Amino acid sequence: MARDQDRPALPPALPVVDQPPAERADAARNRHKILAAAEEIVATDGVEHLTMNDLAAAAGVGVGTVYRRFGDLAGVIDAMMNERENQLQQAFMAGPPPLGPGAPPADRVRAFLHSYVDLLDTYGDLLAAAETTTPSLRYRGAYAVHHIHLVTLISEANPGLDAQYLADTLLAAVAASHFVHQRRHRKMSVRRIKTGLDTLLDCLLQASR
CATH class of the missing domain: 1.10.357.10 (Tetracycline Repressor, domain 2)
Structure with missing residues (x-):
């Protein structure tokens, strides 16, 4: 059996990573719509069919809104x-x-x-x-x-x-x-x-x- 001093000390609590910052209600609604649409595309057609244009159309927002909110497709994936x-x-x-x-x-x-x-x-x-x-x-x-x-x-x-x-x-x-x-x-x-x-x-x- 290991001696007590050989065991690693355990941290007291688990941090939750990457919590989104506070945002305006309209921005939050757009964010949720876009991410929900991204989830639907991935679930239905696979990740290879996830594009900014198709995502904007599925979410019912302009493609500029998607770019402003997430920057690029990598930003969408990171948020997902x-x-x-x-x-x-x-x-x-x-x-x-x-x-x-x-x-x-x-x-x-x-x-x-x-x-x-x-x-x-x-x-x-x-x-x-x-x-x-x-x-x-x-x-x-x-x-x-x-x-x-x-x-x-x-x-x-x-x-x-x-x-x-x-x-x-x-x-x-x-x-x-x-x-x-x-x-x-x-x-x-x-x-x-x-x-x-x-x-x-x-x-x-x-x-x-």
């Missing part, structure tokens, strides 16, 4: 991912169990991994592109929050484990580029990926130093 990330964080910080508080820690880790796989099933291509373009960004922002969350739960589930290392290991298993490769080239179903993650998690949490 921030919105989904904030929803995920709120769910695992304060939502119902097993993703939120109230369930055993191992069940909460499993629920987080499954929820993240569901997010990747829609946005995996976008996140994989971001990882490839700027690899260092993968380990900032949302990744740091996810890591803290998993470190806390793994430490609760089995205090004898190296929670920081294992949190990185589990997050590596749901890297966007890894997920896209499994889905596109390995032809794995979402169910198979989740089952594999369950097996990995069970093996990791049962081990001890």
Whole structure:
């Protein structure tokens, strides 16, 4: 078993990243309309069909409004991912169990991994592109929050484990580029990926130093 001084100190709370700044009511309405239209396009036609012109038409606003609000398509995608990330964080910080508080820690880790796989099933291509373009960004922002969350739960589930290392290991298993490769080239179903993650998690949490 690890000595107490060998275990990493846990931070007291999880920060929520990338909260949008306060904005005027009309600007907020346009923002929500544009992002809702972007979500619909991605869900229906795929991310490759997301363009500024089509997005403006679907949202019922001028294309200039989209450019002024988001700058370019990368800005739209960044806002979409921030919105989904904030929803995920709120769910695992304060939502119902097993993703939120109230369930055993191992069940909460499993629920987080499954929820993240569901997010990747829609946005995996976008996140994989971001990882490839700027690899260092993968380990900032949302990744740091996810890591803290998993470190806390793994430490609760089995205090004898190296929670920081294992949190990185589990997050590596749901890297966007890894997920896209499994889905596109390995032809794995979402169910198979989740089952594999369950097996990995069970093996990791049962081990001890």
